[in-house]
Structures are given as structure tokens and as C-alpha cells.
Amino acid sequence: MEIISTHFPRFFRLGGVSCGILFATGLHLFAQQAILSSRNVARFDLGARVDDKIAEAALISDHPTVGYSLSDGRTELVLSLSKIEDIDLVSFVNNGAVGKVTISTSNSKLAVASSQWHPVAKQDLTVKVTEIKLGPSEAKYIKFSFDVATSGRISNLAVCRPASLVVAQTAVCGKDTKDFKEAKEIAEGPPEEGPPPLLPEPPAFVFIPIVSE
Numbered sequence: 425m426e427i428i429s430t431h432f433p434r435f436f437r438l439g440g441v442s443c444g445i446l447f448a449t450g451l452h453l454f455a456q457q458a459i460l461s462s463r464n465v466a467r468f469d470l471g472a473r474v475d476d477k478i479a480e481a482a483l484i485s486d487h488p489t490v491g492y493s494l495s496d497g498r499t500e501l502v503l504s505l506s507k508i509e510d511i512d513l514v515s516f517v518n519n520g521a522v523g524k525v526t527i528s529t530s531n532s533k534l535a536v537a538s539s540q541w542h543p544v545a546k547q548d549l550t551v552k553v554t555e556i557k558l559g560p561s562e563a564k565y566i567k568f569s570f571d572v573a574t575s576g577r578i579s580n581l582a583v584c585r586p587a588s589l590v591v592a593q594t595a596v597c598g599k600d601t602k603d604f605k606e607a608k609e610i611a612e613g614p615p616e617e618g619p620p621p622l623l624p625e626p627p628a629f630v631f632i633p634i635v636s637e
Contacts, residue, residue, distance in 0.1 A: 466583035471506025475536075483516070483581035491577035494521045499570040500536050503583065508564045512586040514545075515555045521576025523549050527556055529563035541567055554578075560586045 466472050466484050474480035479501050482492035508531050528541035545556045549570075566583065 463584045463587075464582045465505055465509050465511070465585060466503060466581050472583075473504050475502045475504075482579060488579060491517075491519060491579035493575065493577050494523075494570050494572045495575050496572055499572065501568045501570075502536060503566045503568070503581070504533070505564050505566070505583070508562055509583075510560050510585055511558055511563055511566075511583055512560045513555060513557055513582075513584040514566070515553060515580075515582045515584070516578045517580045518549050518552060518554045519577045519579070520574065521549050521570070521572055521578060522574035523570060523572035525549055525554065525556070526569040526571075527558065528567040528569070529558075529561060530565045530567075531562060533565060536567065549576075 468480065468485045472484050474484060476492075479492045481487075482489045484503070511529075514527060524546060526543060526546040528543045530541055534540055544558050544561055547554075547556055549572075
């Protein structure tokens with residue numbers, strides 16, 4: 425007597441499709457990370473530095489800590505890039521801090537309290553991710569002046585070049601629909617024509633009972 429199962433072919437097909445989706449998703453995320461690295465110039469390995477070493481480790485290092493604490497009141501940090509860069513967008517993750525941030529720039533080194541800093545943007549700290557549009561604008565030194573009413577933490581600082589200077593925009597360095605569309609097109613390439621070829625179905629499972637004598 426033979427019992428033929430009809431469930432196994434469907435199981436194998438679903439498993440193959442799921443593995444394909446996971447593989448494509450992994451490639452897409454890898455491509456997005458590579459694109460993000462090409463835009464973000466606030467990175468320790470590119471020569472960027474912060475005047476506060478704790479903030480430097482928390483915000484721009486390859487091995488960040490849990491974040492940089494912003495206490496109530498005013499906190500000022502100066503980020504120095506390795507060279508004068510065309511910058512377009514600043515972003516960072518905000519965990520609980522309430523207040524405002526003012527961003528000023530300079531092409532030459534200045535004291536924190538100098539009146540020669542050029543203010544370029546001021547806005548409220550937003551929940552989760554704070555994004556500030558700067559330009560495009562030129563700068564080697566960027567000063568962040570935080571006026572905080574409720575303390576919190578910030579992390580994952582990104583200072584991004586304009587999208588026209590690199591292949592596309594990605595998460596953190598800009599999060600609108602256009603950014604994700606451009607990154608997706610680059611990661612995946614041009615669409616293929618027609619549906620993907622189907623894999624041949626595996627042979628049906630056959631159960632043969634063994635009868636003892």
C-alpha cells in the first residue's frame with residue numbers, strides 16, 4: 425500500500441521562496457549600509473573628531489556607547505571634520521531629550537564662545553530621530569548648541585554630503601520616500617523582464633510501511 429503526501433511539494437516551494445526573500449533583503453540592507461557610509465562624513469575612521477572625548481566615543485566611533493547624555497540646560501559640542509566638506513543634512517537619534525538645537529559652522533578653528541560662528545539652523549529636538557537641513561553648505565567645523573528642558577541621550581550622529589555627490593540617500597541621512605526608492609534601485613539594479621523561473625518540484629514523498637513477519 426502506498427500513501428502519497430501532497431503537502432511536501434508546497435512546503436518545499438514556500439521554503440525556497442522564503443530563503444530567496446531573506447537573501448535579497450540581506451543584500452539590500454548591505455547595499456544601504458555601504459551607501460550610508462559614503463555620505464556620512466562624521467566618522468572617526470574618516471578623521472572626524474569631537475572636542476568632548478565622551479561625546480566622540482558615543483556619537484561618531486565605530487564602537488559607540490549607549491549614547492551621550494544631555495543634561496538640563498545648555499550643552500555645546502564642536503565636531504571637526506578632516507577637511508572642508510559640502511554638507512547638506514545632520515541627523516542623530518534622540519532618546520528623551522526635549523529642547524532645541526542650534527547648529528553653527530565655520531571653515532576655520534574657533535573658540536566655542538567666538539562670535540564668528542555662522543548659525544545655519546535652529547529647531548526643536550524631535551522624538552527618535554532629529555533631522556536638520558543645512559544647505560548644501562561648506563564647513564570643516566560644526567558646533568551643536570543644545571538648550572535642553574528635559575534631559576535625555578543622543579547617539580548615531582550623521583553629517584551627510586548632498587545626495588548629488590554620491591549615489592543615493594539612505595536611512596539616518598534622510599528618510600523620505602525618495603531616499604528609500606533611490607537606494608532600492610541601486611541595490612537591486614534594473615527590473616528583470618518576466619517572472620522568475622520556477623524550480624522543478626521535488627519528487628512526491630512516498631511512505632512504504634514495513635510489515636514484520
